[in-house]
Amino acid sequence: MDLSLIVIVVVVTALAFDFTNGFHDTANAMATSIATGALKPKVAVLIAGVLNVVGAFLSVEVAKTISSGLVDEAQISPVVIFAGLIGAILWNLLTWLLGLPSSSSHALFGGLIGATLVAAGAGAVNFGAVLSKVILPAVISPVLAGIIALVATYLAYRTTARADDGTVKKGFKAGQIGSASMVALAHGTSDAQKTMGIITLTLITAGVLAPNSGPPFWVILASGLAIGLGTYLGGWRIIRTLGKRVSEIETPQGFAAEASTTAVILTSSHLGFALSTTQVATGSIFGAGAGRRLAAVRWSVAGQMAIAWILTLPAAAVVGAVAAWAASTGVVGTVIVALVAIAVAAGIYAASRRRPVTADNVNDVGDDAAVRHEPAVPA
Secondary structure (H helix, E strand, O other), X not given: OOHHHHHHHHHHHHHHHHHHHHHHHHHHHHHHHHHXXXXXXXXXXXXXXXXXXXXXXXXXXXXXXXXXXXXXXXXXXXXXXXXXXXXXHHXXXXXXXXXXXXXXXXXXXXXXXXXXXXXXXXXXXXXXXXXXXXXXHHHHHHHHHHHHHHHHHHHHHHHOOOOOHHHHHHHHHHHHHHHHXXXXXXXHHHHHHHXXXXXXXXXXXXXXXOOOOOOXXXXXXXXXXXXXXXXXXXXXXXXXXXXXXXXXXXXXXXXXXXXXXXXXXXXXXXXXXXXXXXXXXXXXXHHHHHOOOOOEEOHHHHHHHHHHHHHHHHHHHHHHHHHHHHHOOOHHHHHXXXXXXXXXXXXXXXXXXXXXXXXXXXXXXXXXXXXXXXXXXXX
16 A cells, blocks of 8 residues: 555544544543533533643643654554554444443553554563553552542532532532533543554654654644544533443532542643543542542442453454454455444444433433442442
8 A cells, every 4th residue: 555545544543533532531521510510511512622622732742652652663554553543443432332431542552552563573562661651550540530539529528518508519510610621621631642642653654754753733733623523522421421320429529520630630641641531530530429428339330440441452452453464464454444444333333323322311311220220339
């Protein structure tokens, strides 16, 4: 396949992943604000989409980590990156269908690592960087965010214990608009960079950019717009899970969860850690649920999420590896990979239409068996 053509294909595929990342992760910023009524659903996703675009311009440290740290760009080609992106996109779509807030970041890393292993062997993967920049933050960040949110929730209720309930709710609703907006900004700063890094890595492997180059302006702009558009469309299934299936979130808890998420994400982005905003936001929501006395936290939902988190990187790696093997046969193999991916994506979308979740019913969990039948566990 002509070099310029495959580069264009990879860039378009990377932006398609960025789009799925947007609607897959909208819940990170807006689930609790929608659940508490602080923001109307469509207004929430509009704010999140705009701030995702703005956030994309705040930092490129994570992008540099991906483009120059995880794999040896000298040993892979744009075709390998294309295969890795296919693994990430399909995992994102599957978990979206199931309403599971899995990590788009780890899907991307898994797909890229799996494809690289098949194409260039284990020597082309920097496992030290994978451990320090991906796996350890994945273990630490949700726990840290949960602890911060738990403490913040406890303090929020203690400091407002004697205040008028209506005034407290009104005040925290206003606060949630600001805190949710900050999460959306932080999400754009963190997650848009991952696509920037992949596109930059593609341009480096194709010889368009010099090794260790940062993302050009057009890459930053395109990545920001793609994730912003995906966010605006709203990942309503995952918004319902985080907003309603974890715990009945009140406004002080929502504010505490969002503030904790923002603090952890922005700190990690500044340090260049490519952590999962999904895991951070989920950890914060569970911490906020546990921080309110007698709050009902559904820990079985946490178990489902944990399984998805554990499977994300290896599952995406397997798909990326298979795609890389097929694409390595030449143009025909690459075309087959693309057609199969499109067919699977279309099938997942068709399946989602059987029980659609929209802005109109995102807070309606009356027919959700997991919520209706599962006994609440006091925290």
